[in-house]
Amino acid sequence: MPSLPIPVFVALVLAFACLRVWREHARASTLGLLLGVCALQSLIIALAQHYGVPGMRLVQPVTASLIPPLAWLAYQATAVRGLGRRDLLHGLVPLTVLAALLVAPASLDLLLPTVFVGYGAAVLVRAARGADAQPRALLANGNIPARIWLVIGAALILSALSDALILGAQIAGRGELQPWIVTVFSVGNLFLIGVFGLSPHLRGSPEAAA
Numbered sequence: 001m002p003s004l005p006i007p008v009f010v011a012l013v014l015a016f017a018c019l020r021v022w023r024e025h026a027r028a029s030t031l032g033l034l035l036g037v038c039a040l041q042s043l044i045i046a047l048a049q050h051y052g053v054p055g056m057r058l059v060q061p062v063t064a065s066l067i068p069p070l071a072w073l074a075y076q077a078t079a080v081r082g083l084g085r086r087d088l089l090h091g092l093v094p095l096t097v098l099a100a101l102l103v104a105p106a107s108l109d110l111l112l113p114t115v116f117v118g119y120g121a122a123v124l125v126r127a128a129r130g131a132d133a134q135p136r137a138l139l140a141n142g143n144i145p146a147r148i149w150l151v152i153g154a155a156l157i158l159s160a161l162s163d164a165l166i167l168g169a170q171i172a173g174r175g176e177l178q179p180w181i182v183t184v185f186s187v188g189n190l191f192l193i194g195v196f197g198l199s200p201h202l203r204g205s206p207e208a209a210a
Contacts (some may be wrong), residue, residue: 007046007187014039014194030077034070048067049182061108067118068156075123075149079134113160120156155189159177162186
């Protein structure tokens, strides 16, 4: 009997969330792009971990590195300010991860968690300032958008914990735990980011967007 791995189920849910956000905005948005990349990452995890598709384990860290910068940019776009050319510098993150993958793959064990923790901490620090630090958020939502972004920032940091646990399991000779760690932490946090990212409280005010 065919079964549907949890990462595939999460990928389908996040893909639906992405299409819903894009339909509401009638155009591609940073938040919708974040949900789309989360859906793609969950699918890649399924292809790599459950189906053993060749090459997916190499693609996985590069696509994963897209998520923290996109989360930060989505936070900025929906709560703080409009995006500009300087935000293109965040594209250096996946390029750096790709270069590390090609030149020094072992460095990814430190580089990738650092990216998740760094961006997660940045979101936490900014969102912790409350509604006053989020001029683009609707006033009627109060502190709800800030609290949602606090959860998303924490999810980014918890995603980094999965890499540390996988490395610890390998050192301890318990490689069989890796699929469970990936499912619980990586896929679980992707699902968490997607569910909270779909919240209508993260929609910026029309006046701010204009």
